[in-house]
Amino acid sequence: xxxxxxxxxxxxxxxxxxxxDDISIAALAQQEFPQHFPASGWVEHEPxxxxxxxxxxxxxxxxxxxLRAGEIAAIGITNQRETTVVWDRVTGRAIHRAIVWQxxxxxxxxxxxxxxxxxxxxxxxxxxxxxxxxxxxxIAWLLDQVPGARQRAERGELLFGTVDCYxxxxxxxxQVHATDATNASRTxxxxxxxxxxxxxxxxxxxxxxxxxxxxxxSAADYGSTVxxxxxxxxxxxxxxxxxxxxxIGQACFAPGMMKSTYGTGCFALLNTGATxxxxxxxxxxxxxxxxxxxxxxxxxxxxxxxxxxxxxxxDGLGIIQHASETGPLxxxxxxxxxxxxxxxxxxxxxxxxxxxxxGALFGLTRNTSPAELAHAALESVCxxxxxxxxxxxxxxxxxxxxxxxLRVDGGMTASDWTMQRLADLLNAPVDRPVIQETxxxxxxxxxxxxxxxxxxxxxxADNWRLQHRFRPAMSAASRERKLQGWAAAVRGLLASDEG
Numbered sequence: 188x189x190x191x192x193x194x195x196x197x198x199x200x201x202x203x204x205x206x207x208d209d210i211s212i213a214a215l216a217q218q219e220f221p222q223h224f225p226a227s228g229w230v231e232h233e234p235x236x237x238x239x240x241x242x243x244x245x246x247x248x249x250x251x252x253x254l255r256a257g258e259i260a261a262i263g264i265t266n267q268r269e270t271t272v273v274w275d276r277v278t279g280r281a282i283h284r285a286i287v288w289q290x291x292x293x294x295x296x297x298x299x300x301x302x303x304x305x306x307x308x309x310x311x312x313x314x315x316x317x318x319x320x321x322x323x324x325x326i327a328w329l330l331d332q333v334p335g336a337r338q339r340a341e342r343g344e345l346l347f348g349t350v351d352c353y354x355x356x357x358x359x360x361x362q363v364h365a366t367d368a369t370n371a372s373r374t375x376x377x378x379x380x381x382x383x384x385x386x387x388x389x390x391x392x393x394x395x396x397x398x399x400x401x402x403x404x405s406a407a408d409y410g411s412t413v414x415x416x417x418x419x420x421x422x423x424x425x426x427x428x429x430x431x432x433x434x435i436g437q438a439c440f441a442p443g444m445m446k447s448t449y450g451t452g453c454f455a456l457l458n459t460g461a462t463x464x465x466x467x468x469x470x471x472x473x474x475x476x477x478x479x480x481x482x483x484x485x486x487x488x489x490x491x492x493x494x495x496x497x498x499x500x501x502d503g504l505g506i507i508q509h510a511s512e513t514g515p516l517x518x519x520x521x522x523x524x525x526x527x528x529x530x531x532x533x534x535x536x537x538x539x540x541x542x543x544x545x546g547a548l549f550g551l552t553r554n555t556s557p558a559e560l561a562h563a564a565l566e567s568v569c570x571x572x573x574x575x576x577x578x579x580x581x582x583x584x585x586x587x588x589x590x591x592x593l594r595v596d597g598g599m600t601a602s603d604w605t606m607q608r609l610a611d612l613l614n615a616p617v618d619r620p621v622i623q624e625t626x627x628x629x630x631x632x633x634x635x636x637x638x639x640x641x642x643x644x645x646x647x648a649d650n651w652r653l654q655h656r657f658r659p660a661m662s663a664a665s666r667e668r669k670l671q672g673w674a675a676a677v678r679g680l681l682a683s684d685e686g
Contacts, residue, residue: 190259191635192248192421193627194241196266196350197429198287198451201240203248204627205259208640210650212624213254216247223284228291228533228542231284234272237350238357242416249417256419262358262412263425263634265432265626266350268373271325273336273398274353276346279361282333285350286325289452289491289533293324294542300324305391312378312385314463314472319542320489322349323375323392330393340395347398349373351426355409358423363410365401368477369431377402379463379474382482405431405476406637425633427476429626430454434475434485435633436625437594438648445579445591447572448626449599452536453493455575456485457583468578469538478636478644486582488537488575492530492546494599496564499532506557513561514604520562525669526550527570527676528563538578539677544684549676568599569609570673576613592616596625603657611661612669621652 189208195201200220205213220236249259269288274281286292297317300306306317315321326347330337339345348356352366371377371384376394378385384399403409409423427435430448434456437446442460447453456475463472463484475485497510507513520526527549529535534542548563576593593615599605600619610617622628635641 189640190252190254191631191638191640192245192259192262193631193634194245194262194264194354195429195627195630196237196241196264196354198267198289201237201244202627203241203244204624204631205248205252205254206628206631206635208635210622210628210631214248214252215624216244216251218244226292228294230287230289230533232270232287234274234281234285234353237285238354241354245417256417256421259421260640261422261424261634261638263630263632264351264354264423265427265429265630266354266370268349268370268428268430269320269322270350271322271329271347272350272353273326273329273345273347276344279357282336282345283329286329288320290325291319291533291542293319293328296324296327297542300391309375309388309391312380312388313375314372314379315375316469316471316540317375318540320536321373321375323388323394326394326398327392340398343395343397345398346400347394348400349428351428352400355423355426358412358416359410360413365403365409367403367405367407367426368474368482369405369428370426371402372474373428379472379482379484382477404478404480406478406633408637422638423634424637425630425635427629427633430456430487431475432629432633433596433626434458434629436622436627436629437596437620438651439594440644440648443583443591444594446594446596449493449568449595449597451493451495453490453568453572455488455572455579457579459484459486459583464582466578466582468581469540470575470578470582471537486579488578490568490571490575491533491536493568493571494597495532496528496530496567497599499530500561500564504560506560510598511601513565514602516558517562517565517604520558521554524550524552524555524559525672526555526559526563527673528560528567529676529680530564530567531680535680538574539681541681541684544680547676547680547683549679550672565602565605566608568605569612570670572609573612573670592618594618594620596620596623606657607660610657610659612666614659614666616659617657618653619655619657621654
């Protein structure tokens with residue numbers, strides 16, 4: 188039993204990766220599933236699509252590696268966070284499509300809570316701000332908008348879960364309703380200091396406690412799969428939200444270490460150790476992981492649009508056919524043009540937190556071509572990362588700026604052009620690891636650690652290997668000019684907010 192199966196359930200696809208005990212990859216399967224956009228700013232997934240694609244990829248990875256259930260030591264789950272599912276406790280049938288983390292339908296409800304003066308209390312307890320991004324107001328919307336849902340919830344007939352929790356419930360045949368501390372910390376309902384669901388928060392958002400899962404360590408006993416799913420029972424021993432899992436996979440176990448993941452969105456986490464740091468710059472304070480009952484905290488910055496900006500170039504504008512074309516196209520951009528894309532397609536995340544504004548292009552000329560648009564799209568991800576980087580350094584002033592290195596992962600890091608521009612704008616090294624599947628690796632590590640297959644975190648960190656370090660090469664004058672142009676574009680966008 189020297190294999191661990193990592194389920195990596197993401198925003199646009201489900202993946203299953205089998206890791207050997209030396210953390211090399213034995214098999215990988217991936218399957219996309221449909222996205223639903225019923226209204227402007229609304230994003231939904233069909234829970235059954237999430238489940239079926241997860242099941243199919245797990246079976247495909249096992250078949251690819253020629254493994255039986257008895258040869259797999261444990262399963263680890265990592266998931267798109269904040270995405271909200273509510274289902275019937277008996278039948279398992281969801282009462283509505285899952286409301287995805289990107290969804291902004293509860294913006295007015297969040298504004299009302301802020302106007303009511305509740306945000307300081309919420310932030311103190313949860314480390315979060317009141318925003319549609321998080322699960323709490325999504326649950327309230329489902330209970331209020333689906334006929335009869337609130338009454339059913341109050342009778343104890345409905346369960347809530349983030350995607351990890353929903354998958355765990357399905358994998359165990361409805362026997363285990365649980366989540367881990369990292370996912371719980373993203374709901375607006377969990378006190379990150381006490382490590383418990385909070386009655387004051389539940390009352391504020393009108394969420395019945397009976398809906399909520401048990402909260403466990405990130406590496407723990409989560410039961411076993413129903414035998415007929417994979418030809419035998421497999422222990423489930425690890426769960427973490429995708430960004431926390433990537434932090435673990437990047438071996439950012441020491442305070443001051445930082446990683447940034449570039450998928451649909453971009454998420455940067457800075458390990459702050461056993462002490463939660465209250466941000467003065469609109470970052471989130473969150474749980475990085477919880478092992479053996481001890482919580483480790485992080486500062487987090489969330490960007491809603493990263494890889495999806497490249498998808499927009501491909502699917503919305505049709506100027507590329509494959510994501511890999513974007514870097515070479517951007518490299519052909521006219522250096523005399525300064526085109527800025529602020530990709531607020533679903534509002535702006537950290538450090539601005541404005542759900543109402545929408546994306547805009549600045550600096551267009553008659554000569555602006557697809558090359559300049561590609562250039563602006565890739566640079567937008569780097570500029571947004573800079574904003575997070577600057578906020579984190581302000582919140583963590585003890586860090587030695589000269590020693591900070593950013594570890595990166597996710598699909599966009601395959602673009603050398605983007606990673607070099609990121610190093611240039613941050614004026615700091617950017618490290619890309621040999622193993623790019625860091626999110627899945629983090630989930631696998633948690634499960635393997637709980638199963639006794641993988642070592643303590645400090646020893647696991649010794650396995651991290653550098654594939655390439657991107658060093659800054661841009662002049663100080665060019666960097667400053669570009670950053671000033673970006674700041675002006677963001678100010679212009681925020682000025683367009685009529686809310």
